[in-house]
Amino acid sequence: MNKPKVALSSCLMGNACRYDGDHNLNEKLLEKLADYEIVTFCPEDYCFGTPRPTMDLIDNGKRIEAVSNESGKNLSEPILEYAKDFFKQHSDIELFVGKDRSPSCAVCSGKVYDKDKNLLHKKGTGLMAKVALDLGIECWDSEDYIKD
Numbered sequence: 840m841n842k843p844k845v846a847l848s849s850c851l852m853g854n855a856c857r858y859d860g861d862h863n864l865n866e867k868l869l870e871k872l873a874d875y876e877i878v879t880f881c882p883e884d885y886c887f888g889t890p891r892p893t894m895d896l897i898d899n900g901k902r903i904e905a906v907s908n909e910s911g912k913n914l915s916e917p918i919l920e921y922a923k924d925f926f927k928q929h930s931d932i933e934l935f936v937g938k939d940r941s942p943s944c945a946v947c948s949g950k951v952y953d954k955d956k957n958l959l960h961k962k963g964t965g966l967m968a969k970v971a972l973d974l975g976i977e978c979w980d981s982e983d984y985i986k987d
């Protein structure tokens with residue numbers, strides 16, 4: 840029988856796709872996902888390359904956007920396009936596990952700022968995780984997923 844599929848932030852698998860060229864290998868998490876077929880994703884590496892400038896989630900009053908800390912540009916569109924394409928190509932994903940605190944991958948642990956860069960809260964959803972949630976996929980931050 841085929842294993843169920845999990846979409847997993849690529850850096851958690853040990854791939855060096857973080858903004859600073861490092862990774863977030865999490866062996867405990869990989870053990871816990873042993874019964875799944877893992878499909879990795881990294882919207883930021885795909886869209887902007889590695890290494891790259893950081894970005895933050897900004898609530899502009901209408902929606903939450905990913906904004907470059909270097910250029911101040913709104914980077915949301917390519918991330919959302921990547922996410923929609925990913926889930927179209929992998930329509931049988933049953934579980935999403937995202938890297939905590941990432942403006943792309945966090946499920947409910949991202950820092951959200953206002954336009955003046957005042958911190959509003961730390962429970963924000965990254966843009967790719969939001970697409971997964973909107974599709975009704977079960978979503979977890981990785982640190983919550985491995986809590987006993």
Ligand code: SF4
Pocket residue numbers: 848849850851856857858880881882883884938941943944
């Ligand atoms: S947290 Fe997400 S966007 Fe950032 S490196 Fe990991 S997979 Fe890529």
